[in-house]
Amino acid sequence: MKRLVILAGAVAALMIGGQVSAADGKAVYDKSCAGCHKGMKPKMGDKAAWAPIIAQGVDAMTASVMKGKKPMPPKGGAASEEDAKAAVEYIFSQNK
Numbered sequence: 001m002k003r004l005v006i007l008a009g010a011v012a013a014l015m016i017g018g019q020v021s022a023a024d025g026k027a028v029y030d031k032s033c034a035g036c037h038k039g040m041k042p043k044m045g046d047k048a049a050w051a052p053i054i055a056q057g058v059d060a061m062t063a064s065v066m067k068g069k070k071p072m073p074p075k076g077g078a079a080s081e082e083d084a085k086a087a088v089e090y091i092f093s094q095n096k
């Protein structure tokens, strides 16, 4: 019974935390970013192209995506900053 309570507490903490996982980043990427970044520079898998971008950090690059960088639209087409950040983290993780 005690274990059940601990488990329930952990689940509740996870839900309250609401942190996006890598899986969400991939979902956002597939939906909003892949249309361009699969075929267009900076292209997924082109580690040399991403290295200087990754070097600037997730927060700075999320801010850049939120602003947009032609032809990339504001937020990169994602629904929210959280989604954009998760997608940036996903892209970075795939191009290191």
Ligand code: HEC
Residues within 6 Å of the ligand: 028, 029, 032, 033, 034, 035, 036, 037, 040, 041, 042, 053, 061, 062, 064, 065, 069, 070, 071, 072, 073, 075, 076, 077, 078, 083, 084, 087, 088, 091
């Ligand atoms: C309409 C096409 C398009 C879409 C949609 C798009 N991007 Fe981009 N993105 C680009 C292009 C092109 C660049 C390069 C812009 C440049 O450096 O001039 C870029 C640059 C970036 C950069 C580097 C920004 C910088 O300041 O150097 C990041 C990070 C990025 N995209 C992430 C994303 C994410 C995350 C999404 C989805 C949420 C997304 N992009 C959606 C076309 C797109």
